[in-house]
Amino acid sequence: MKTIKVKGMSCEHCVKAVTKALQELEGVGDVKVDLNTGQVSYEENKPVDDQAVKEKISKAGYEMG
Numbered sequence: 001m002k003t004i005k006v007k008g009m010s011c012e013h014c015v016k017a018v019t020k021a022l023q024e025l026e027g028v029g030d031v032k033v034d035l036n037t038g039q040v041s042y043e044e045n046k047p048v049d050d051q052a053v054k055e056k057i058s059k060a061g062y063e064m065g
């Protein structure tokens with residue numbers, strides 16, 4: 001599991017949006033989002049490019065930080 005911080009998530013809709021966005025990336029497996037802390041954990045079935053993750057999050061309307 002890899003854990004990142006995502007800013008701007010406020011409800012279940014955000015959780016779903018971020019989860020879906022990450023799972024569109026090749027190699028991303030299970031995604032877990034903690035709304036209270038903004039921590040997003042994801043499983044890597046194969047190496048996932050950090051920059052691609054960042055872009056995906058940002059395209060979904062959130063910010064990594």
Ligand SMILES: [Cu+2]
Nearest residue numbers: 010011013014
């Ligand atoms: Cu929301």
